[in-house]
Amino acid sequence: MKKVSVIAVSVLVLAGALISVPQASAAPIVCKPTTAKAHAPLKTVPPQKPAKPLPKSMTLKTNCGDVVIALDAKAPFTVTQITALAKAGYYNKSLCHREAVSGFEMLQCGDPTAQGAGGPGFTYPDENLPIGKSLAYPAGTVAMANAGPNTNGSQFFLVFGDSPALGPSYSIWGKITKGLDVLKYIASKGVNDPSGIGAPKIKVAIESVVVK
Template sequence: MGQVAVRGGRWAVLALAGALAVGGCSSSGSSKTSASGKSWSKEPAMSIDTGKKYTMTIHTDQGDIVIAMDAAKTPHTVNSMNFLASQHFYDGSFCHRLSTTPSLQMLQCGDPTAGATPKRSDGGNGPGYTFQDENLSGATYPDGTVAMANAGANTNGSQFFLVFGDSQLPPSYTPFGTITAGHEILIHVASGGVASPGPDGTGRPTIPVQIKSVTVSPS
C-alpha cells in the first residue's frame, strides 16, 4: 500500500502500518535558530577521523544514554553531531515526541528550542543547515537504533530519534548509531505514555526528558 506522509514542511518520521503514516516533528528545511540564537548557514567542515568509531553520550535528567557511532558509515552525521555537541547546541532542550505504537516505538529529540512547556513550534527548529542522507541501503530500525529525523531526502539537521522497540520504517532515515547503555531510560519514559496525544497518537512524553548536555568522543 502507498505511503501517506504528514510533513507540512516539518521534519517527519514515518511508520508503515498498512497505509498509515505517522509524521510531523523536527525542524523545517529552512531551519529556525536555536534557543541560544546559534545558527549556521552551511554544514560544518569535516573535523572527525572518518576511519574511527565515536561514542555519543546524551546526558539527561533521567540518566545517560550512550550511543556507538561508526564514522565510516555515516561521516557527515557523526561530524555534525560532534560539532553540535561542541557548541552546546542541545543543552537544556527537551525531547518533544514519543511514540509507543507497536509499529513505531521511539523518542525524538533535538529541537533546541523545545522547553519544559510544550508549544506549537516544537519540532520545527534546527541548526540552520542540512546535510545528506547516509547508510540507507537496506536500512532497518530494530530496537536500539538511533537515526536522523528529516523532512524528506537529504534534509538532516539536528533532530534524531531513539528506537526502544523494533519499528517498521522505510529506509529513509539515516541510521547512525546503536544504543549501548541507557535503554532502560527509554523504557521508563515510554511506560509513562504520551501526554495529550495528537491525531497520530504521538506527543510529549508524560515523563519529561531534558538534555543537560551531549558529548562526543573517539571510542
C-alpha cells in the same frame, strides 16, 4: 571450597557456615526536575568534511539517566555534524519533544525550540540508509529525523523497540549501548496524545552531551 550455583543470591562458605549475600539490584530510574525549556537554536558553523579521526561515542546526559551511543563510522558526515553540534553545546538544556509508543517506538530529540520544526540553519545529505534490510530500525538504533530526502539537521530519534513499519529514509548514525531501560521507562509514562504519538507525559531533557 565447593562451588555452589545459585540464582539471585551469592553464597559464601565461612568457617563451615553458609552465608547468603543478596546481589545488588539495579537502581530505580528517576527523572529529576530540569530547568530545560524551549529556546532559540544556537548558531554554529557546520564542518565541511568528515572529521578524522571520527569520535567513537556520544553520551546524552538526560534528567532521566545516561543514554550512551556507539557512533557508526558508516555515516561519517552525519557523525561529524552531530558531534560538532554537541561539542558546541547545541543540545544542552534541550527538551525531547516527541515520542511514539505504539507501532514505531522512539523518542525524538534535538530541536531546541521543542516544536518539531527547529534546526541548526543548515542541512546535509543522507547516508547509511538501511535499504534492503528486513528490519530497518531495530531497537537501539539512532537515526536522523528529516523533512524529506537530504534535509538532515539536528533532530534525531532513539529507537527503543523494533520498528518494522518505518521505511529506510533516515540516516543511521549510532547504536545505543546503554540506556534502553531509560527510554523504556520514559515510554511507560505515556504521551500527551491518544494516538500514541506526541510529547512525553514526563519532561525529558538533554542536560549535556559528552563526546569521546
